[in-house]
Amino acid sequence: MQTGILRRRLREAEKLLKRKEAKARSPAPPQAMIGAGWVLLGEKEQGxxxxxxxxxxxxxxxxASENRRVVAEALAAVGRIREAIDVLADGEKEPSWTETSAAFSAICPRASAAELKHLVTKMKGRGAHNEFSLLDRGLERLIALKEWDAARAWLEEFDGLSKSAALVRLMTALAAAGEPARAEAVAKDELAPKYTSCAEFLLALARVAPQQAAGPFEKIAKASKLHKEGDHAFLRNFAGAAARLGRFEAAEKLERQVETPLERFEVRTGVLAELDPEHAKWQEWFTRTREELPKQRRTSQQLAGLASRGGLTEVAATLLEQAIELAREEGYPDIALEEVSGVLAEHGDLTGAHRAFMAISKGKRSYRNQPLLAACQARGLWTAVLELLRAMPQDLNGGPSRGLQMLLKQTERDGF
Known part of the structure; x- marks a missing residue:
């Protein structure tokens, strides 16, 4: 039944290609999609x-790439991956990032390690390789294939992008695959106590391979110059790693060493973020954090999220109201309130996220719903998603556009 309908639709589509209106545009995109359809239905010669x-x-x-992207997607659909790569990369014009991300999301999940190497080489030859969509999609595929050496080498291909998040993903995947020593080894240089960024990788390793993290932890703990630089991310990440490893004395030492209330806040919230709220020390650290809370919107929203995570509903509500009032005093209050909503959503407090969202001025609220929409989508709350989308203007940049982006994400595709 369904096959018959598809065949009829493809025949009708081919007839439309002969119309005058169709001839005014390039025939390549529709021919590619119709051809792929026939091949998938077993009509290989016609397709x-x-x-x-x-x-x-x-x-x-x-x-640039408006035709070649569609042709590449069609070729990928029928398993002709190398040809898809060549079509995408070999156009008269340099490949355009506005089109290539969609093609990458079609090609990478079907490619072998060798084909991915071919893809990045071809794109690099056209100066079009430094795209996060390519970095992330290729890494995801190599992890799925357990091509660990190829995955580490993949990261080095992207000389114009930050690769920290990608390396953390690789470390996490290695540990999950029963390769904790390898997880440490792939980040050996990053774990060296040379720069404050080392704490980010230490925390990632402590989360997935605590035994392997013990050695790097000791080296970083002794690097006092890093502790004194006042890098908030370092303070937060190192304290979080200490909590993960049960090294509370190291976190407390750092808490005493830092000089300002804001630095102490980073240390304390680093610990709280990594501890289970049921842990015996969680309440103690939370109390200290609240007693010396810097009066800033960012600190109030962060502690509100942590309080909600810890089941302190009334405290979370109070802190959220503080964050909302401080956001309203900023130069761009609607943007600040959207950030408040996002932080609460990240901590799993959708009620608080919605409260911050409703505090946004009515005229701008519908365009500042991305954190709340993303949280609802992640939890499968589709009724809430539809309500938020319906409240948006139904124009090119409104609800339909946002909804399409969500559908693409749901089907693990990229594009516009």
């Missing part, structure tokens, strides 16, 4: 002929 025509007619393009 291959259309695909060959699409490849031949991919140029010229009004906008």
């Amino acid at each position: 291959e002929a259309l695909l060959a025509s699409a490849i031949a007619k991919a140029d010229p393009e009004h906008n």
